[in-house]
Amino acid sequence: MPEFRKIKGIPRKEALPMGTLVPMFVRARGLSAELNTQRVFAAWDEVSGIKDFTLRKFYRDGKLFVTISSSMVRSHLEFQKDSILVAVNEFLEKDTLFDKACSKVGLVKEIILK
Secondary structure, eight states: OHHHHHSTTSOSSSOOOHHHHHHHHHHHTTOHHHHHHHHHHHHHHHHHSOGGGEEEEEEETTEEEEEESOHHHHHHHHTTHHHHHHHHHHHHHHOTTSOTTOSSSOSOOEEEEO
16 A cells, blocks of 8 residues: 555545546556557457457557458448447547546547558
């Protein structure tokens, strides 16, 4: 427990629920960007439903780059990109671990399939 007392922004004498404490800890340690990136990847896996066909995922500047193993699946997803983008962002909005205040990794602006 002594480590938490050293982190700025976390009150020392107040009891806090874990749902509040974990995001504070993540922000205080500077882990928001990495965690947000992982949450974006998890949102893709959950929303797209093609986790088994996804080879690689990469996120930069609001763009989610996804490499798909099947050209047929990729072609099918091209027609659904807009609805998947909306669903991914809705998933992230509801995600309690996703830090919406993080300036480096925010919501997905574009999905690029390869």
